[in-house]
Amino acid sequence: MAAVEHAQPDLAASRRLSVVRRYIAEHVVAVSAAGLVLACAAFTGTLWGDDGSLWGVGPVAVFSQGRWWTPLTAIFVPDSAVDTILTILLALTGFAYAERLLGRIRLLGVTLVVALAGNLVATAIHALLWTVSDLRPVEAAETPVLDPATAMVGALMAASALASALWRRRIRVVGFAVLAMFALYAGDTDAWYRLVAAALGLLVGLWLVRGTPRRSWHRSSTRETRSITALVVAVTGLGPLAAVLAGGGRGPLSFAVSFFTQYDENLIDLCATRYSPLCDHQLAVVVTRGVGPGLMALVPVALLLVAALGLRRGRRSALVLAVVVEALIGVLAIWSVIAGTVSVGPWGDPTWLEYGLWAVAAIGVSLAMACALVVLRRFFPVRADRRAVLWFTGTVSATLAACAATHLVAESIFRQTYVQRVSVTDLLVETLRRFVPPSFLRNLGQPPYPTHGAALLIYQWVGVLFWAVFIVAMLRMYRFPQHAVVADDERYRRLLRRGGGTLGFMGTWRGNDHWYTADGTGAVAFRRVGDVALAIADPLCVPGQRDQTVRAFVDHCADQGWSPAFYSIHDEFLPIFREMGWAYTSVGEETVMVLAELTLTGKAWQKVRQPMTRAERDGFVALWTRWDDLTADQIAQIREIDEQWVADKALPELGFTLGSIEEAKDPDVALVLAVDPEERIQVVTSWMPSWRSGRRVGWTLDYMRRRVDGPNGLMEFVIVKTALRAKDDGLEVVSLSGAPLASKPGGAAESDRTLLASLLEQVAAALEPAYGFASLFRFKSKFRPEYRTLYLAYSDPVKLPGIGIAVLRAYLSEPSARELVAVARAGYGGAR
Incomplete structure (x- = not known):
């Protein structure tokens, strides 16, 4: 045993040495x-x-x-x-x-x-x-x-x-x-x-x-846009801080550093030779300087860094905080120019260019950043739930009241330590000023202030305490889950395990709402876009209650003033809509592999069998895992593959019935990766579960990405390996999911062709050059699937234009004007 224990450290050291050598x-x-x-x-x-x-x-x-x-x-x-x-x-x-x-x-x-x-x-x-x-x-x-x-x-x-x-x-x-x-x-x-x-x-x-064909501009995914925005916001805060640590800075924009220091040394020098009302404030800051006031001066920097952390998570509260801080810094700079407090020479002086650079730094950068954040606000939709907002508001308000009361009472007791006689009004004004960074008070006069003792200590630290609590509360609010949504999601998942079809798991995705029948045995997942409620996939209900569930949801939408439409439903629900007098049209084709019929023998499977054989010969393995079990290196590789895919698209990443990397993180979702002998991930796929009576009966392909420079045939390798494992596990089907806005030849009867069908065909034509739905549909035909048509059912032809626009907006997720123009251009190019 001792020999084995001694061998283990030697083996670890040998591995580390091997890594270093490599x-x-x-x-x-x-x-x-x-x-x-x-x-x-x-x-x-x-x-x-x-x-x-x-x-x-x-x-x-x-x-x-x-x-x-x-x-x-x-x-x-x-x-x-x-x-x-x-x-x-x-x-x-x-x-x-x-x-x-x-x-x-x-x-x-x-x-x-x-x-x-x-x-x-x-x-x-x-x-x-x-x-x-x-x-x-x-x-x-x-x-x-x-x-x-x-x-x-x-x-x-x-x-x-x-x-x-x-x-x-x-x-x-x-x-x-x-x-x-x-x-x-x-x-x-x-x-x-x-x-x-x-x-x-x-x-x-x-x-x-x-000479290499490369686009000069690449689209970022939502996650990458958030990360880059957060980085820029952090830099706008760290830039002045770097200059402070470097001794005040010598760069052309270093004048902006004066907003993040206790006092302005240039103004102090000027006050030695020429008095102005600003000198009173600067003298007060010098007399009361210390660690506490120094930290107060850096509050804007700290708030920008806190905002950057929240922006990276898509938090709307962080967006508001960053916009407010950046706007206040810009407004302060403008006010400093108007009031003549900028410590540079007048126009015409040899320092006039410095004056202009200072204006660019202190005014232009901050206001431009605030405007950019407002423009990008749709990338930061994550809001804290009501309970989190109430907790944050209560905590911050209580802290502010307690700190203000402490300062007011203490300063009243120790009035004798003030530089001059102080009135009640002076104490009230100074109490409010304790929570404002000193640079923001330059042009607002200077009430009396303490010079020593307990009064000075409280004077220096009460504002720091408040902002420390504010920052901690803000960081904690970022971590608050949306409890109402989580509870609703768990209720939906319980019904989903009873039976929800191959596409029912899409109802668990972020952005969807859930409606339940009065007895709680049925549910509908839907996405509300304007006044249109787009129900996603088949309603969850027992077969004998389909009619009641559909009609009850329609009545609920009528009570809310919404126009209901059922998107991506299967044939078994069509008789209900016919009886209701609704119309329907095909919106895609689901391709399903029936595992009992999976053999991989014969000429028909040759296009799938050859890539799988070649991949196995070259040492590739299909790794079955979950997101939470991935290593940090594997996560980094997956993100790189995903970002490459998004960057190569002329149009934005789609949503609605098309999952992204965020949906792949769900604990119920399986990941199957194609990994080469060097442990480099070449293909990433995610698979949504489908249940019946609490037992898993199948997997549905959702997220699929591959390296642009990777070998061909690996996607076939992963799909076949997944199907073979599912068959060994006793499952019934593997769905390759629906091909949105695609249809097999002869898939729609002429009687079903409507204005909406024509509109959806135009949308499909517009998106095809960028996303290749039709080519993806043809790819899936290699696996000899069973075709199941997906339909959109609607009640009123008058509302068809609104429903068509709602479908487009759902896929583009709050499209900007530029993205709509990109869709139009893509459609025009595709039509040619």
Whole structure:
């Protein structure tokens, strides 16, 4: 036993060593670059704190002192120990990823070209700008630049052109956002040189992929749009904070930092020579400064970061918070300009360009961000339920009242510690001001304030306590589930397990409402679009109560003033609608594999059997799993595949009866992945369960994605493997789901052709170039399925236009005007 226990740590260590060896073998250039940077730092002494200016690049070094070698040496020698560590980390991560994309030889060439060109171009721009007096706040021409990260950042931007759509967008958006943040706010010379190298790297990348058919613009999924928006909001907060940590910042936008500090040093200097009413407030802030007021000054930054966390989750409350904070910052900047409190020289002064840049930073950026969030509001629909809102409101209100009362009472007791005699009105006004960041109070006068003792302590910290509670309450509200929806969903699922057909599980998806019969034995899942209630799939009811369930739901819609329509129902419900005098039309075809008839023998199955055999021979496996059981690496791969699929579409991701990655996360949903021998996921499919009498009887294909550069035939491999396992498990059917807006030849009688049918055909034609419903339908025919027509039933032909528009809006999920135009253009192109 002791020998076994001793062998286990040795085996783990051996595996770790094997991972390291494989990493080094795959990233030789990146690892070598990290070692070279460390060696250069040690050789030049910058690793120990010595001055390495001799190796740095800059206008003086190149043009005045003739150190022509510095554009090259500056990309190998870091300027400090911290810079060495950060550069090594960048080399082993981002630069290593660039090596995977470009290859070793091409990476070396691109890195040298981008680094040398970047340093030379940046040096020339630096020299030119230094000759313009209006830009002299930018660091001096004598300041040398020692930054190996310049070369690596440029190479990574060049390599991004070869990345997938998901990572190409992320590298560029995140990279340029961070680089611009440090350049424009902190303003150190290294940041500007890195930004220039990144821009040149982007151009080199475009040159590398010249001639390759690629769209210049790629659509983002809802999830990615949320992530990017959250990132930009976070950067607008972290930019000023980075400048604060850098000692106030030297960049052209660093004037905006004054909104996030306790007091304005420039104004304090001016007050020493010239008095204005603003000096009273600045003096009060200086006298009462401390950790508490410092944290209060950073409240806008903290709120923007909290908002960014919520935006990433699609929270509407986070959207409101971000819009309010960004708008207030912009309005404050406008008021500062009007009141003349901006601490720069007047127009015509040599600092006039700084004045304009300050206006862009403090006014333009904030207001533009607020407007952008309003435009993108449809991507953040997740609202907290009523209970969560009441809890948040109660908590914040109670905290505000308690803090205000504490401050008012304490300051009344310790009036003698105030700088001058204080009245009740002064105490009330100052109590309200304690919850406002100091920069927002510049132009509002200054009541008396305490100078020492308990009064000063409460004065400094009461606002911090309130905002701390506010932030914690906001973060907790993000986690509140929508209890009413969850309870309703569980009730629907219980009925679904009794029997809901192959498509009934779609009723559990987010965005659907549920209606129940009076006795609770029947239910209808529906999506309300305007005044149209689109019932989804077959109603849940026992066979003998179909008529009563349908009629009761129709009566419910009449009471609510809605126009009911039943979407994606099967043949067995059509007699009910005929008896009611309703009309119906085909809206798609469901393809169902009857497992008892599945043999995979004969010529008819050859197109399926060959891909499966080839995939098994090449070492592919079909991994059966659930979302909660996936590893972090597997989730990242699935998201990359999904984002690539969305980015390659000219139209937005559809919903309604077409599931996405979010629906694949349901615990009842199975995932079947095609994984290659290198454990790289090539195909992702999700399967919805169908039950009868509490027993699972089948699976229904929903979400299906594949890598654009993956081998052909893997989708057939996954579907057949799923069907064979389902057959072994004793299930009855595997549905390949419905093909929306598609029909088999002769599938609809002429008597059923209506205005709505024509409209749906036009919608299908518009969406076909982007989504290929017809080609998908033909693909599914390989599996020799049984065809089951799906219908839309409706009561009043007068309401057909509204129903058709409701169907389109349900699929596009609150389409924007641009998306509707895209549909029209796609339809026009498809018609040709």
